[in-house]
Amino acid sequence: MKIVIAGAGAIGFHLAELLSKEDHDITLIDTDETALVQAGRHLDVLCITGDAATLGILEDTQIKKAQLFISVTTSEKTNLLAAILAKQLGVKNTIARISNIEHLKDSDQERFKQLGIDVLISPQQLAALEIERLLQRASFTDHYEFENGKISVVGFTLDAACPLNNYTLREIDERNKDFSLRGIALLRGSDTLIPSGDTRLQKGDHLYIATQREYLESARKFAGKQLKPIKNVMIIGGTPLALRAAQQLENKYSVTVVLKSEDRGKKFLEELDNTLIINADPSDVDALKEEGLEQMDAFVALTPNSEINILASMMAEELGVYKTIAQVENVDYTRISQNIGIDTIINKKLIAANDIFRFVRKGKVEAVASLHGVDGEIIEFEVHKNNRLLRHPVKDLHLPTQCIIAGVVRGQETIVPNGDFYFEINDKVIILALPEAIHKVEEIFK
Amino acid sequence: MINTGVVINVIGVLLIMLGGFMLTSLFFSTYYGSEDNLPILYSAVTTVSTGGLLWLLSRNSSKKIGKREGFLIVALGWCSVAIFSALPYLYSGVLPNLSNAFFESVSGLTTTGATVIQDIESVPQGILFWRSLTQWIGGMGIIVLTVAIFPLLGIGGVELFVAEAPGPTSDKIHPRIKETAKRLWYIYLGLTSMLIVLLFLNGMTFYDAFNHGLTTMATGGFSTKNASIAYFSEPAIQYILAAFMFIAGINYTLIYYGFKGRFTRIWKSDEFKTYLSLVIGLILIVTTAVYYFRGGEFERAFREATFQIISIITTTGYVSADYTAWTPVLTLLFFLLFFIGACAGSTSGGIKIIRHLVIFKNSFLELRRLLHPKAIIRIKIDRKIVAPRVITHIQVFLLFYLILFALGSLVMTVILNDFEQPFLTSIGAVATSLGNVGPAIGQLGPMDTFAQVPIAGKWVLTILMLLGRLELFTILILFTPYFWKRN
Numbered sequence: 001m002k003i004v005i006a007g008a009g010a011i012g013f014h015l016a017e018l019l020s021k022e023d024h025d026i027t028l029i030d031t032d033e034t035a036l037v038q039a040g041r042h043l044d045v046l047c048i049t050g051d052a053a054t055l056g057i058l059e060d061t062q063i064k065k066a067q068l069f070i071s072v073t074t075s076e077k078t079n080l081l082a083a084i085l086a087k088q089l090g091v092k093n094t095i096a097r098i099s100n101i102e103h104l105k106d107s108d109q110e111r112f113k114q115l116g117i118d119v120l121i122s123p124q125q126l127a128a129l130e131i132e133r134l135l136q137r138a139s140f141t142d143h144y145e146f147e148n149g150k151i152s153v154v155g156f157t158l159d160a161a162c163p164l165n166n167y168t169l170r171e172i173d174e175r176n177k178d179f180s181l182r183g184i185a186l187l188r189g190s191d192t193l194i195p196s197g198d199t200r201l202q203k204g205d206h207l208y209i210a211t212q213r214e215y216l217e218s219a220r221k222f223a224g225k226q227l228k229p230i231k232n233v234m235i236i237g238g239t240p241l242a243l244r245a246a247q248q249l250e251n252k253y254s255v256t257v258v259l260k261s262e263d264r265g266k267k268f269l270e271e272l273d274n275t276l277i278i279n280a281d282p283s284d285v286d287a288l289k290e291e292g293l294e295q296m297d298a299f300v301a302l303t304p305n306s307e308i309n310i311l312a313s314m315m316a317e318e319l320g321v322y323k324t325i326a327q328v329e330n331v332d333y334t335r336i337s338q339n340i341g342i343d344t345i346i347n348k349k350l351i352a353a354n355d356i357f358r359f360v361r362k363g364k365v366e367a368v369a370s371l372h373g374v375d376g377e378i379i380e381f382e383v384h385k386n387n388r389l390l391r392h393p394v395k396d397l398h399l400p401t402q403c404i405i406a407g408v409v410r411g412q413e414t415i416v417p418n419g420d421f422y423f424e425i426n427d428k429v430i431i432l433a434l435p436e437a438i439h440k441v442e443e444i445f446k
Numbered sequence: 447m448i449n450t451g452v453v454i455n456v457i458g459v460l461l462i463m464l465g466g467f468m469l470t471s472l473f474f475s476t477y478y479g480s481e482d483n484l485p486i487l488y489s490a491v492t493t494v495s496t497g498g499l500l501w502l503l504s505r506n507s508s509k510k511i512g513k514r515e516g517f518l519i520v521a522l523g524w525c526s527v528a529i530f531s532a533l534p535y536l537y538s539g540v541l542p543n544l545s546n547a548f549f550e551s552v553s554g555l556t557t558t559g560a561t562v563i564q565d566i567e568s569v570p571q572g573i574l575f576w577r578s579l580t581q582w583i584g585g586m587g588i589i590v591l592t593v594a595i596f597p598l599l600g601i602g603g604v605e606l607f608v609a610e611a612p613g614p615t616s617d618k619i620h621p622r623i624k625e626t627a628k629r630l631w632y633i634y635l636g637l638t639s640m641l642i643v644l645l646f647l648n649g650m651t652f653y654d655a656f657n658h659g660l661t662t663m664a665t666g667g668f669s670t671k672n673a674s675i676a677y678f679s680e681p682a683i684q685y686i687l688a689a690f691m692f693i694a695g696i697n698y699t700l701i702y703y704g705f706k707g708r709f710t711r712i713w714k715s716d717e718f719k720t721y722l723s724l725v726i727g728l729i730l731i732v733t734t735a736v737y738y739f740r741g742g743e744f745e746r747a748f749r750e751a752t753f754q755i756i757s758i759i760t761t762t763g764y765v766s767a768d769y770t771a772w773t774p775v776l777t778l779l780f781f782l783l784f785f786i787g788a789c790a791g792s793t794s795g796g797i798k799i800i801r802h803l804v805i806f807k808n809s810f811l812e813l814r815r816l817l818h819p820k821a822i823i824r825i826k827i828d829r830k831i832v833a834p835r836v837i838t839h840i841q842v843f844l845l846f847y848l849i850l851f852a853l854g855s856l857v858m859t860v861i862l863n864d865f866e867q868p869f870l871t872s873i874g875a876v877a878t879s880l881g882n883v884g885p886a887i888g889q890l891g892p893m894d895t896f897a898q899v900p901i902a903g904k905w906v907l908t909i910l911m912l913l914g915r916l917e918l919f920t921i922l923i924l925f926t927p928y929f930w931k932r933n
Contacts, residue, residue, distance in 0.1 A: 002621070020621075025620065025621035025622055025625070026621050027621050033833075044621070044622055044623050044624075045621050046618045046620065046621040
């Protein structure tokens with residue numbers, strides 16, 4: 001599929017990387033030549049210098065032959081105009097990144113659709129939802145459900161007290177006979193591994209396991225994690241994202257927002273109803289303690305300054321706050337969160353890019369999710385008729401090594417298959433695949 | 447650390463492909479019963495099995511190609527391809543001496559077209575076809591072909607492509623490097639077939655048409671006749687060849703746009719406009735000079751001037767008349783033309799017009815800067831500002847080129863000490879090798895072969911040809927300490 005992306009910043013670059021690995025033909029537009037040179041050097045994409053919101057540049061990209069136009073520059077107005085123009089020139093679908101979340105109202109979205117913008121993406125909105133989701137599942141850092149929850153994928157970090165440290169997955173499997181649990185992905189440092197039976201777990205690893213819903217509770221106990229419902233949340237920072245997150249959270253938790261500027265405080269006051277707003281310097285530890293930092297269950301650092309976010313979260317962790325989340329601008333830093341003791345580092349651009357990526361994929365497969373920080377995707381397939389899949393056991397299907405079957409749903413039953421497993425018609429298969437294997441996996445199951 | 451596994455792996459693939467190409471020569475040797483079947487078969491088997499072995503040994507290595515691996519693959523790949531391309535000459539006994547065989551093979555692959563074979567017409571048809579085919583393979587670049595065919599070179603392919611493709615710019619005509627490479631090869635293949643048909647219709651034998659088709663589009667210059675194109679006295683054939691040499695000197699990206707009907711892209715290209723006006727200007731000057739100094743028919747003067755100018759400027763090196771026999775100033779002019787070259791992104795060699803254009807524009811602007819020290823002055827090519835980094839890169843390229851020319855000439859003059867005109871012959875031979883042209887001046891003029899050059903001289907010229915084809919940097923970088931450092 002031919003895709004044109006306007007904006008080679010963090011979102012555009014990350015998207016181009018994900019999509020070009022998937023055999024899409026990507027053309028990148030940006031006014032900044034240096035960003036394009038960087039992209040051209042690392043990715044197999046076509047780069048065009050210029051303003052995406054001009055007809056000439058869009059025509060240069062042969063937009064009428066493209067299926068999708070994604071506008072993710074930093075300027076909302078450029079994005080909206082470029083998407084409208086691209087639609088005029090004949091592209092099938094358009095996506096535009098916006099910063100004003102007012103546009104996300106249903107009635108507004110309908111109007112934008114009439115203008116030619118099919119999907120509006122707000123990184124802030126998505127990041128706020130992500131924060132909410134992370135807080136809901138506090139003991140596991142991530143939780144994904146498939147087939148109405150018949151299969152769950154959860155991720156957790158192995159801390160020093162974790163009973164699984166220094167065991168291989170096979171040894172762990174032998175110890176618990178009463179339920180099946182499968183390690184499907186392992187984040188170690190910045191690498192994503194697909195663990196085998198001989199992979200030995202280490203402290204600091206972030207492990208994703210697939211299991212049935214009824215075993216979720218025992219899996220949690222097994223991993224040495226205790227469940228702690230979250231009541232008090234402290235957010236630091238006066239950014240639009242902080243406001244959006246507070247709006248999202250204030251009706252479920254007791255939220256305290258700490259921000260420096262009094263003017264911003266007033267703005268927050270106008271928009272929020274049940275939130276305590278404190279005017280203090282978020283990097284002032286004593287002030288935070290005064291406002292009850294030690295009694296907080298969760299600490300969310302959303303100031304514009306990544307360093308303050310990281311340091312403040314580490315301090316909160318030190319003071320015994322159960323769950324810490326820090327927003328960091330630099331995409332590359334998101335991978336180190338586990339190493340430095342913060343539960344989760346989020347990056348709103350990365351979240352937005354992944355969300356768009358999922359949107360692009362949606363048409364092709366039944367369901368898809370990307371795991372936080374993992375260079376890979378969870379894909380769901382249904383086994384159709386007349387498939388060579390039915391004739392061979394799994395081990396003889398020559399699945400690429402960069403993928404793993406998380407589970408199979410057969411009717412009401414959930415199975416974690418081994419090498420001798422045979423597929424049957426109408427099985428729903430859930431697979432985790434690293435980017436280079438996604439295409440191959442799709443070919444095998446289509 | 448350099449990932450040697452993938453380097454070996456890709457070289458293995460290259461050799462397998464080369465062996466496959468060798469097998470095509472069998473059609474001709476069988477058809478003409480030229481009794482070089484077995485040598486060609488042995489060469490192909492040796493090449494394919496060596497390639498297959500390398501590929502097998504390294505098939506499990508990581509497929510990551512970085513900058514270093516890219517340079518190493520292109521440099522070593524070309525060397526190994528050149529070595530194995532020499533096998534048919536060796537096995538068949540056409541050139542039993544290793545230095546000669548390697549010279550011929552490199553001269554072919556780099557599309558230089560200088561030959562050490564004294565009597566070309568006595569060479570069996572199969573081997574002669576292989577000789578032409580090496581030029582065709584080398585013209586577009588065997589690595590570009592590999593990128594086009596094999597999926598293994600995804601992102602790393604970009605690095606390879608840049609390291610092998612001629613010229614300072616490499617425009618993509620499709621978002622995917624693989625598709626870009628494919629389209630380039632389709633154009634190449636299409637134009638070659640067109641030329642072969644035209645030559646055949648105008649009276650060449652099928653065999654000659656095929657060979658000349660291959661070596662023209664590659665701007666190579668190997669002919670199947672001792673007298674080169676002078677053998678084909680039919681004016682139509684010479685004009686057709688001149689036209690296709692000219693086309694082969696155009697940037698293939700532009701040709702692609704031409705095929706797509708986007709002619710504005712072509713007229714916007716400063717390099718193309720310069721190329722066209724330079725060729726027309728030179729033809730006018732040289733035609734006048736030849737007509738004036740030699741007299742005779744005007745059409746003949748025009749045809750010979752046109753053919754020689756295009757042949758040298760595109761670095762093809764076909765000969766239909768001896769340009770050193772006209773008048774000394776024209777000999778000097780042709781010597782200077784060795785340094786011009788045609789457009790970047792074509793199959794031609796030499797310095798290339800785009801580089802000259804940038805350097806000229808920049809030099810004249812320097813004069814303006816002297817008058818207006820505070821003015822913001824930038825040079826533009828195709829209405830776009832040329833980045834200072836690119837200008838430096840091109841200046842460094844020119845500097846290296848001239849240094850290599852100077853050093854090479856010194857060495858060659860020592861080697862050719864016993865010649866009657868050692869000085870003229872040396873500078874001509876070095877310039878023609880570095881620029882991948884073919885014929886030189888002095889005693890290695892258009893009517894001579896390089897067989898008379900001593901062994902040492904052949905090796906020097908062979909190295910210069912390789913350096914010239916890979917545009918210096920790809921090979922020179924391997925000799926820098928930075929390349930082998932950990933980071």
